[in-house]
Amino acid sequence: MNEIIPVLDLMSGMAVSGKSGLRNTYKPLDTIFSKTPDPVEISISLKRQGFERIYVADLDAIEGYGSNLEHIKNINHIIPVMLDWGVKDFKSFRFALDYAQQIIVATETLNSWIELEQIFNSFPKERIILSVDVKDSEILSKSMSVSFNQIVSRIEYLHPREIILLDITGVGTLEGYNQEILDNFSGLEDSLIVGGGITPSSINTLGKQGISKFLVGTALHSGRIEL
Numbered sequence: 001m002n003e004i005i006p007v008l009d010l011m012s013g014m015a016v017s018g019k020s021g022l023r024n025t026y027k028p029l030d031t032i033f034s035k036t037p038d039p040v041e042i043s044i045s046l047k048r049q050g051f052e053r054i055y056v057a058d059l060d061a062i063e064g065y066g067s068n069l070e071h072i073k074n075i076n077h078i079i080p081v082m083l084d085w086g087v088k089d090f091k092s093f094r095f096a097l098d099y100a101q102q103i104i105v106a107t108e109t110l111n112s113w114i115e116l117e118q119i120f121n122s123f124p125k126e127r128i129i130l131s132v133d134v135k136d137s138e139i140l141s142k143s144m145s146v147s148f149n150q151i152v153s154r155i156e157y158l159h160p161r162e163i164i165l166l167d168i169t170g171v172g173t174l175e176g177y178n179q180e181i182l183d184n185f186s187g188l189e190d191s192l193i194v195g196g197g198i199t200p201s202s203i204n205t206l207g208k209q210g211i212s213k214f215l216v217g218t219a220l221h222s223g224r225i226e227l
Contacts, residue, residue, distance in 0.1 A: 001212065006217070008055070008056045015028070029042075044078055051079065053081070054081055056072055057084045058086065102129050130164070134168060164215065176201065177206060
């Protein structure tokens with residue numbers, strides 16, 4: 001059975017939306033789940049619709065401009081949060097554990113493989129999600145040079161329970177998923193959570209390949225996915 005995981009991007013205390021990771025162009029989220037971009041109101045509505053967890057990206061923290069952690073803590077009391085707030089190292093991961101059910105360690109912000117291994121050696125795997133961030137068909141990282149072969153090797157060594165495969169270029173486009181990116185992770189389908197441009201048709205297509213978990217933003221908030 002498929003799991004649809006709603007996406008909320010937060011900036012300056014409100015839910016926002018945009019395309020392809022161009023964060024300076026993001027605007028308040030227009031969603032069928034609330035009359036306003038209030039993330040708590042949206043989360044209450046999503047909980048009522050039966051969603052079991054929510055993906056929250058703290059864009060202010062990821063960009064280094066501040067954070068939305070108090071809002072995120074409130075959301076987590078309503079529905080369990082998978083939080084990407086720009087974890088760089090062991091210390092920032094440990095700090096975030098007080099605010100969300102699961103903490104995402106993303107290639108975009110991770111400082112080093114050493115920090116990643118320390119996180120996996122210190123905390124329960126059910127609270128850790130590794131996110132492979134891809135932009136323009138290359139792995140996105142501010143601090144490391146990372147190839148697909150390297151990240152797959154790390155995955156095989158660390159055995160994370162869940163791996164987000166996020167095509168940032170596809171975010172907000174409703175163009176479906178990039179199959180070439182997915183092909184790099186053959187054999188890991190049971191662990192993957194796929195996001196970026198996801199539509200109802202792409203869910204059906206990827207489901208036939210053994211993918212059952214999806215991050216969905218635009219298609220869900222616009223009402224294109226039946227609840």
